[in-house]
Amino acid sequence: MFDLIVLVLFLVILYFTIGWLISLNIKVFSYLDFYWSTSFLVVITSLLLYRPELLESFQAILLCLLYAFWSMRLSTHLFQRIRKTGEDSRYLTLKKKWKIMYGVYLYGLFIGEAVLTVILSIPLFLLSIESLTLFNFLGSTLFTIALIGEMIADRQLKSFISSKNNKGKVCDIGLWKYSRHPNYFFETLIWLSYGVYGLDMERPITFIGFIPYIIMLYLITSVTGVPAAEESSLKSKGEVYRDYQKRTNRFLIWFPKKIIKHILIICLIGGVSVKELKATGLDSQNLQAQRIEKVFNELRADNIEILNNFYDKQALFIDPIGEHKGLDAVKDYYQGIYQGVEDIRFEFSDIVSNGNHHVAVWRMILVTPNLNSGKPVILYGNSVIKFNESGLVSYHRDYFDMGEFIYEHIPLLGSLIRYIKNRLKGPQ
Incomplete structure (x- = not known):
């Protein structure tokens, strides 16, 4: 397995290096997000070429398909967004900060993303040629629920933003009434589903398949996803968003804040x-x-x-x-x-x-x-x-x-x- 991981790491770094050269030439580094989401296709292709016996295992093919479907859906969305909006503010800030050396420093960021891709592919490296198990069923079911939930959240947000009557307002309809970031919540569940899918009680090593979920949960809630979205919304919507923060859960999809207190008050005055x-x-x-x-x-x-x-x-x-x-x-x-x-x-x-x-x-x-x-x-x-x-x-x-x-x-x-x-x- 070690030889496989080294080979995949080399190929993924090569892929990101090519992506960096293209980004440097067109001076748009937002495509790093696109290269990251598509890099899992490089991992899957390398894995199946290195271990062709996996092609005969429906269990292995199904997990590869789950990774691939997620990769293609996200990369398509990112590519269309970058083509439309151009350079992301994050990379503009880094360019100003790093000045003439920004290209070199950003290459380090590209390499870091390559390493992250390999780590997040752990469930793929743990694949074995076995028949379908209960955990395979649970994992694929969780993936389906999470993917549908994320698609619903994205569609609700898009529909809300597209209405001129909602300009300056906060999307608090549908799933967004119960979480300020339902799309990110379901995204983390997708990574949880990969860990569940590969779990095998007779192979304790399969528990490390939950590492990608732990990493993505931390990154989304504490580094890149939620914090950036919160900061952006506060700048653009101010007090309206602060009011939304007070009444709506930050991440988990759950009833609006204070509902238990409301219920208790009703009990007190109404018997x-x-x-x-x-x-x-x-x-x-x-x-x-x-x-x-x-x-x-x-x-x-x-x-x-x-x-x-x-x-x-x-x-x-x-x-x-x-x-x-x-x-x-x-x-x-x-x-x-x-x-x-x-x-x-x-x-x-x-x-x-x-x-x-x-x-x-x-x-x-x-x-x-x-x-x-x-x-x-x-x-x-x-x-x-x-x-x-x-x-x-x-x-x-x-x-x-x-x-x-x-x-x-x-x-x-x-x-x-x-x-x-x-x-x-x-x-x-």
Whole structure:
């Protein structure tokens, strides 16, 4: 095996040297990424020529095909991107840094990539002529899932960016709602699949087939992929991306941050068991909408304390009557207006939600001796409500007609307001 590895290393270095000479001639070093992705085809070709018996093993051919398919898909994408955009900013920075010697130093980078290719090909070097195993099946299945996931993530991002309406916005749809870098996440799973594919419990050496996964996981999450993408997004989108960082996982595909906290809050104010919540399968957005309906309809003068689990301590509440800053001020306001209320009910015709932002359209039926001689008062309005990352309301604004709510039910003044409204409507 040692002779094979030395031979492959020599051929891969030769391939990268040719690539470096071409890049030096056209002065575009972004093609290094293209040469790296295609260099695995050199490894596969060399391996099959050196060990022709592998051509008779479906197990060996399948792993070679998995490597080759990944290589061709990535290299095609990279080649098209480089042809379109030219030199990458990373290499422009290196050129400025290394000045006249940049060609020599970049050759060292090319050689480093050649060595990396050989190391990442370890599962190929471990191939044996055996029949298919359970690990072969698991590995190929994981590869398929990862590849499809990466393709979906790429397509969702491309579709989002292509829309003019999304200029300056952050892609937080589909898989991007659950991870800031779902494409990179699935990319690492591809390397994990190679290790799983070659695993053989009777050959402990096959465990080193996971080395490529460990290396790529580190490089993607800590060196080249995620850090560079985060830095670029922060520069181009600023606070919009910082807000996205707060609510979305960095790498792993999982529920949005704070969802567990949201669920616990719902349990506290609604008496709903965690088991029941799991059964609903609702996301945090729907849970927030349910909380709005629940608090609106359950709040009374004698249970104002339920607002402790609904509003943030620094919450801002605004309605046509006034503005109230802070939880205590909001509670005092509700305590005052709910005094004497015999019954109040909110019927929600719609709640439009976008992440933690909600617009609720409602009809309120109020019974109080202080208005309309104790007869039901019907008021139409809507509320704009924003939740913070702690799952509490930080902003709440109600919109409704004060005349319809109060003034029209005051003797004489009410008649005057109704007369003015009818006059403004014009002839029917």
